Amino acid sequence: MWGKNKLRYIDRKSWNGHTHSEFCPHGSGEKTELFIERAIQCGFRTYSITEHFPLPDVFYSHPVGSRHAIYTAAMFYDELPKYFEMMNYLKEKYKDQIQILVGFEFDYIEKYRDWYAEQFRKFHSQIDDAILSIHFLPTQNGLRAVDDSIIDFKSGVLEHCGSPLGVAKTYLKTVNDALDWRTRYKPFRYGHIMLYRKWRNLFPNNEPWEDNQTRNTMNRILTKIANQNLFLDCNMAGLYRKTETESSPNEKWLTAAQKIGIPLVYGSDAHKVRDVSQGFNTYLENRYYKS
Ligand SMILES: [Zn+2]
Ligand SMILES: [Zn+2]
Numbered sequence: 001m002w003g004k005n006k007l008r009y010i011d012r013k014s015w016n017g018h019t020h021s022e023f024c025p026h027g028s029g030e031k032t033e034l035f036i037e038r039a040i041q042c043g044f045r046t047y048s049i050t051e052h053f054p055l056p057d058v059f060y061s062h063p064v065g066s067r068h069a070i071y072t073a074a075m076f077y078d079e080l081p082k083y084f085e086m087m088n089y090l091k092e093k094y095k096d097q098i099q100i101l102v103g104f105e106f107d108y109i110e111k112y113r114d115w116y117a118e119q120f121r122k123f124h125s126q127i128d129d130a131i132l133s134i135h136f137l138p139t140q141n142g143l144r145a146v147d148d149s150i151i152d153f154k155s156g157v158l159e160h161c162g163s164p165l166g167v168a169k170t171y172l173k174t175v176n177d178a179l180d181w182r183t184r185y186k187p188f189r190y191g192h193i194m195l196y197r198k199w200r201n202l203f204p205n206n207e208p209w210e211d212n213q214t215r216n217t218m219n220r221i222l223t224k225i226a227n228q229n230l231f232l233d234c235n236m237a238g239l240y241r242k243t244e245t246e247s248s249p250n251e252k253w254l255t256a257a258q259k260i261g262i263p264l265v266y267g268s269d270a271h272k273v274r275d276v277s278q279g280f281n282t283y284l285e286n287r288y289y290k291s
Pocket of ligand 2 (some may be wrong): 107133191
């Protein structure tokens with residue numbers, strides 16, 4: 001895995017740091033090559049392919065909630081050799097036009113920490129770049145997805161946490177736990193840290209999603225990211241979702257992160273070719289590359 005200093009040296013005005021590939025079961029299935037060609041056309045010079053890393057076998061043993069959320073979360077473990085083979089082939093093929101960083105978006109799931117630590121050890125030397133994200137939260141019945149559908153969100157995570165504010169608290173506490181997790185070869189960038197707001201527009205406009213406690217936790221999270229010289233995914237996918245219409249983290253917190261010197265890495269989080277540069281104009285206009 002590239003070191004923090006080497007990553008910091010990448011020009012953030014032309015880096016797409018969060019994208020998916022044809023290996024994503026909830027993506028469009030379009031050829032990864034087409035994503036890359038689109039990225040070249042859009043003017044990107046560095047392009048991270050951060051496919052969802054496979055989940056451990058035990059994740060599938062007692063599935064609860066949306067089956068779609070479980071079975072399309074990530075590619076299966078036995079597909080990894082093919083993934084590396086194809087991504088490395090494309091990296092080489094396009095090396096004169098764009099710098100491709102091959103990597104993963106890993107999930108942070110507390111009960112699987114040891115398994116993930118083992119995966120980091122196993123794969124760090126084959127990875128250029130990686131993101132650590134939270135898509136699942138533990139409930140009394142098992143892991144439930146945050147981002148699969150509003151129905152699944154309401155019956156799982158929301159039901160467990162009691163309210164949108166409760167979800168915010170649980171999600172941010174989990175981000176904070178991920179930061180406190182000491183393990184070797186942990187990813188340096190934190191993915192869409194406000195994903196829990198994905199469905200916010202489907203709730204009453206006066207529904208509270210933050211209070212003093214969540215603001216304090218956010219400040220603690222950002223301070224830790226800054227102190228550990230880590231990076232933040234400036235994830236623009238939500239800007240175009242009718243249910244969300246904001247980046248993750250949102251403007252207020254991107255500005256706060258920038259103020260304390262956290263490098264914000266543009267992430268289109270593209271799951272289809274036409275989304276390769278979504279929100280990149282907003283990233284550039286707001287000068288989020290500066291910090
Ligand atoms: Zn995805
Ligand atoms: Zn993600």
